[in-house]
Structure formats: structure tokens, C-alpha cells
Amino acid sequence: MNEEADEKLMKQFQEGDSQALSILYERYKSRILNFCLRILGNRSDAEDVTGNVFLAFFSGKYQPRLDARFSTWLFTVARNRCFDILRSRKGDISAEVIALADHRPVPSAGLEHKERAMRIREAIGQLPDEQREAMILRSYHGFSYAQIADVLHCSVDKVKVLLFRAREQLRGEMNSFLKEDQ
């Protein structure tokens, strides 16, 4: 993914090149959806947020800062929307449990693969919000620590700690899978 081109496209769009917007949408729709899916653990919420993010973006309601990377900015918008949903869920444990159940994979490949995939989803779902966000941005979107810090509005050092804590917890949860074939 050529990030520099993103900013260029954004500029072209601001100068009236509507084609640029289509390219940006195609480039990011799946990334934003998967980010939301992993944060929220629930398909319908994730689709809602993705829809809202792009609608707001298209309508010009939110403008990316010129000094920020386009991807960082778009993920920040998505992140804030996800947070609204998580916040409204707070205290309502059952919603989260259902959300996770809703996302169990369809049995396909080998049994072990299936179980492992399911367990990692659950384990990621159990991470504290910020750790989960940092871990997802890092592992599935290849964000640098500095970019993650931008999205989470925190310091790079905190990102380090978040990722470390997340790994510690995931390592604990996934213990049997990480050790057994060594």
C-alpha cells in the first residue's frame, strides 16, 4: 500500500477529482471493515461503523488533517466510532458474549485450525480495549508504533506497553497452541 499516494489522492479529491475518492474507498473499505470487526467482534456493528465512517468521509463532514497520514486519520475516525459502540455496551456483558458467539467461524479446514482460529478470536476479544486496538492495528494492518500512538492518542511508550501486555495475555490464553509443537 503506497501511503504517499493516499495523501496525493486526497489532495486530488479536494481539488475536485472525484475519481480519487473512489480509489480511496476501494483501497480502504475492506481494511476499515476488518478493523471494526476485530475491535467489535460483531459483524452487524462493524458494518454499521464502516458505513458511517465512509458516509461521513464522502460528505466531507470530517476532513483529514494535512499533516497526518490519511490511513492514520481514517482509522482514528473508525476507532472513535467503535469506541462509542463499546461504551454503550459497557456493563452489559451479555452483549459482548453474544457478539463473540456471533462470530464463530464456519467449520471448514482441519479441526485444529478451526479451534485455533476460534480461540484466537476469543482471546483477542477478551483483551482490554486499548490493548486490542493496538494489537489489531499492529498485527492486521502493519501500523508502526508511531502510527498506533496517533490513532490511540497516546505516547509511543504506552503503545509498547499495550502491545506487550496484550501479547502476555494472548500468550497465556493461547498457551497450549504456542507450546505443543515445539
Add this chain to the structure above:
Amino acid sequence: MMNERDKQLISSYVDGECTVQECERVESLILGDREYQAYYQELMKLSTVMEEWEDADVSPDLDRKLRASLAEQQQKGLMMKKEYRKYITGIGAGTLLIAVIVGVFTFHQYGKRGIQGRFTVASDDIGEQFRSGDAGLKVAVEKGLVAATSKTEQRQDVQLAKVELDSVGDGRDSTNTGRDRNVVIDEEKKSMPPEGVTQAVSGEVDKLALLNNNATRFKADASVNVPATQFVLKDSMQVSSAPSNGAIGGFQRSSYEPSMMPFEEREIAPPGVVFPNSGQTQDGNTEEYNLIKENAFLEVVQNAVSTFSIDVDTGSYSNVRRYLNAGQLPPVDAVRLEEMINYFSYAYPQPENGKAFSITLDAAGCPWNEAHQLVRVGIKGKSLEAETLPPSNLVFLIDVSGSMNNANKLPLLKKSLAMMLDQMTERERIAIVVYAGAAGKVLDSTPASSKMEILNAINNLNAGGSTAGGAGIQLAYEIARQNFIKDGNNRVILATDGDFNVGVSSTSEMTRLIEEKRKDGIFLTVLGFGTGNTKDGRMEQIANTGNGNYYYIDTLNEAKKVLVSELGSTLFTIAKDVKIQVEFNPGKVKAYRLLGYENRMLAKEDFNNDAKDAGELGAGHTVTALYEIVPADSEEEFATVDKLKYQQTEVIPSPEMLTVKIRYKNPDADVSQLVSRTLEPTQVTENPLGDFQWATAVAEFGMVLRQSEFKGTGSYDHVLGEAQASLGKDAFGYRAEFIDMVKQAKQLDVRPANPGQIQFK
């Protein structure tokens, strides 16, 4: 035994986010230690496993909807384009106009100044450069110092290493000074060699040999288990690797030079120096302490009253002890003076005539500043005999999240609870709620006489999962409410390391929740456990909000103090919302400073406001507050504001120095009562004696640990002298232990004596 910081470094390393030096450290760890090697491999494997959560596609419906909206916007966009151009033209023209005006003006001024002016400007410029260079230097030095004082952890590394080296050198073990009370807890710590020591002790030759031994083995392991990364080990100890895919990252550095070990620099450099590359980044410790800004001297003329809430917590003292026992100085913000002072019981008289508490008020010369005096306000809560104790309804809310799975957390808690249970009778009811990934009831409210049943429940507790603190608190309060005993002691006892991380997670949300529950007449006790992840400030704040108290339990002995010998004061509140207000007489006192209680200060209006929450006093509790005062005849100057122009305050002649007023509520009351006492200069003795002297020694120790700007002539040696003189009977050995702590701190403290007083030339 791996340490957290290095594990965190490995985590950053996996992401390819290490500095050169960090990479070198990690590589040496991975090559040199099987445990770290396995840890690294697990993290790599984890990255692979995570990839099994595959990407999903945007549903056709959503895609269609968004494309439609996009097309619509593109239509509008064409319209906007023209307007946009108009704006751009407008703004461009405006900017040009301003530029022209500024240009003309500047040219005009320049011309007016002539050749002379230009020279002046030039020489000013040169001067400015010098000045700014100088200032830059100064700023850098200041920054260095600030960093040096704030990065306590780092300095501790240096100190730790130094002490360990000393102890190796003269053959004694300074981290274990033979205190058998720590046996249970410190087993783990002892088996863990302090970091950096191995490197420091063993020479470079040994290190290379070690690396050589392990390198070959690792080569084999790596090629089998971590296909994403390749190690090519050559005779010259070069490690190179091809970065794997973006999600996993890989080795960034390719050459390994043992002589560049950052830890060796640390050993040599003097303490207090911050190494450019050892920055905050290596710090895997996530203990949190709220910043304490020490109370300063206030001039009586402008601030005649001082108002605060009592605090019977002792968490800070045990926490400081834990640090010192582990061979480190505590971070300054972990030292709360009032909790240090109140850790000890003082022999204040029992309250008379059925009153809730007695008040002791006296004053003496200040041991660390000859020109000052110390005023002591002491409160003792009524002691309750076992048979007169009200019945109890206790709900234990126990954190069984993964982070509690340390010898000094859940296992220690289990032992403590079993001990406490021995003291209890059928008048006490106990319920147990646990929380981790989800909250659940382990034991319904059961009379304490059914010991087997309760012990079984306790023994079956296991740690695992993340922490849903919010849901747990809700459930615990609900059970407490269901089993509510009128006129009894209804209390939730939260045992945790404070790492709430699922559900309600921010401290403010948590305190709001607890504030709500407080109204039901249910009190809260927080027992803090553990190291490395302790959210000390958060736990204290939660306890403060919940009409409660906070204890930090680091050893079985401390558990015995809190849950057995002082169970009465831990569990039975005899007065709540206890506030103290002291009014000073400007005719006798020029300025005053309250020692500690920084996070308990109240506005003067809060004193008479019964809606304002304050601290609780337990049965038999003693609370001590010390004021350092400057007599009215002193020459000292304090920061003041100008005299008021439209008001004049009249000083009413009085022989009194000050008046202490205490407001409190009975445990079930909503309206407060007031008691007051006065102190006269004739009551001031030359030196504090007995318990008073002990309290001043503890306060002085706290200030020296904090490197307080107010510590005056205070020093470890002086503290030792004062403490030994006022040791008293010390039935439980707490005071003797304090003296050990002071000695330990003295040995560990290699900080510059007066950091605040270093002058720049």
C-alpha cells in the same frame, strides 16, 4: 527467571521497533538464555496464529449503499469544485496583498535605521546566538536533571546493580538482611538474579563463551520452529536475518558487538545519570503512582485555616517496605507521608464517656529545622471488645485474573483469609465473588462458623483470564445488599492488584459506580496485592470514594496485621466522614505546612458541608497529623500576595496558637457533629518525645525518601537516632522493622543529596 522489561523489549523487537542498542540486548538475551529464546519463539508463533483470523469482505449490500453515496457526492463534488476555486483565488489575492504591505513597511523601517542601525542589528544577532546557545545548553542540563529525578526506576537499576556488586564484593547479601518475615513472598524475588548483574560480574570472555555455547543450539531451534526468520551465524558472531512479513517483523540489526552492551555503561556511570538510549522505553513496569505535589508553607495571614480529611490507610508504608526489601528505592510518588506515619499505632488515651474518639494535641521543636515547631494532632477511635462488635456481613470480591497468579497475590490472599477466618464466629457472614473474564459468585453468604465450606471455596480459587472489575463490583454490592444487616457492619472487601481492564475500567467510572453504592450504607475495604502491575493510586482512590480504607499486603505478616490483630479497625467503622480543620492565630504562627495528606486536602467550605465525603475511622484506629509551623517572630519570608485594597483583617489578640476542629458522623448518621480543641504556646515542649518523636522520625524518613525540599537537616542517620530513642515497647516488632528499613534505604540511596539546590553557573 525472565524480567518484565526484557520481555517487553522482545515484544518491541518482534515488531521491529527497537533502537540499535535494544536490538543488541535482545539478541544477546535470545542467544544467551533458553527461557528468553522460548519466549521469543512463542511471540513469533503467536503472530502466525493471529493470522488465522482471516479478513472478511464488505457485504454486497453495504458496498452497494456506499458506492451509491459516493456517486452522489461525486456529482456534488463537481459543483463544489467551482466554489472551491473561487475561495482559493480569494485567499490567494488576500495573502498577496498582506505580503506586499508587510514588505513595504519592512523596507521603510530598514531604510530609516541607516548603516548604524544595521550594525546594531548584526551585533544583536551575534549576541543572541551566543545567548541562545548558552540557554540551550542550560536547558539540556536541566532536562537531564529533571529526567534524572523523574526516572526513578532507572536510577534504581543503577542502585540495584551497585548494591549487588558491593555484596558480591564483600561477601554479604544485602538484599536479604535476614528478615524471615518475607520468606513467603520473596522466594520468587530471590531466585531471580537482579538484571545486569550477571553481565557485570562475569567478564566479557565468559559472555562470549556463553554465547558461543548457545548460539549453535539456537541456530538449530530457529531453523525448525521459526521459519519466518533465518539466522546465519558466523565465526565473527554475526547474526543476520531476513525480515519476515510486515505483521511479524524481524531482526533489524545485523551485527552483534558485546562491548556495546548498554548495561555495562550503566555499571560504570554515576547514579542519577540518564543514558540516552536506555530511555523510558525499556520500562516494562506498569505500576502507577499519582503525582504528589507536596504541601508548601502557607502564610497564616492569607490562609488562616487548613482543612483535610483523615486518612487511616497504610498502603504506602507496606509498598515502600516492599521496594526496600527488594533492594530498590521507592518512586517518590509512592511515598505518602500520612500513610507512613499512620502505619504505627500510638498510645493516645481511650475516649471517655462513650465518645467516638479522643483528641490529643501537642507541639514541640522541629527536629529537622531548629527555627520551626511541630504540632501533632492525634485521634484515637473507640476500641470495641469482641463481644460488643456488631455482626458482620462481608462480601469478598476477589480478583482472579491472570495477573493475580503470583505467589505474592492470590496464594497469599488465600493464606490470609484462612487466618482471618480463625478469628470469626457465627456472627459474621462471608460471601465470595470472583471476577476475571466474567464475574461470578463462588460462595453465597455463609456464617463464618461453617469454616470447612468457606475454606473449600477459598482453596478452589484459581487465577486466569482478564479482569472484569466493574461487573464484579456490581455483583458484590448486590449480594451485600441482599444480606444487609441493620446496625451491622456491611462491607465489600476488594482484593486485587488493581488492574481492572474489562468493563468499567477508568478510575473515574469506577469511582462513580462505587459512589453510587456507598449510599446504601455498604462500606468498602481494598486490599492491594502484588508487584509490577500495582495501580496504587487507583486502589487508594477507589477506597476513598467507597467510604473505605486501603491496605497494601506484601507479606503474610502484613496480612496478619490487617486481617487478624487489627481486624477491628479494618472492618468496623466508628465514625465516618471525619474532617479536620485547623485555624491558626497569626499573632503566634507566621506560616504552617501540613505534612502529607496531599490527596486529602479539602476546601475550607467543605468542612461544614455534610455532603462532602471524607475519611473513615475504624475501631481502635489512631490517626496522626503533623504540622510544621513557623513562629510569628520568625524572619523567614514566604511567597505572598499583595495586601487587599478594600478589606482589612483584624487580628484578635489571643494567647492561643491554634484551634483544631473535628467534624464527624456516626456510621449510620447523615448529620455531622463538631468537637474542638485549642493549643497554647506554653504547651510547646523543646523536643518531641515518645510516640511524638517516633511519628516525627517516620515523617522525616518519608521526606528524605521523597528528597523533599522541606526536609531541612533531615537525614537517614538522624532518623535512625530519633527512632532508636523512641522505640518503646514495640510489642509486634513493627518499629524495629522500620529501623531496618531506614538502614536499608540509607545503603541504597546514592542520589545527589540536594537535587533541588544545584545551581547553574
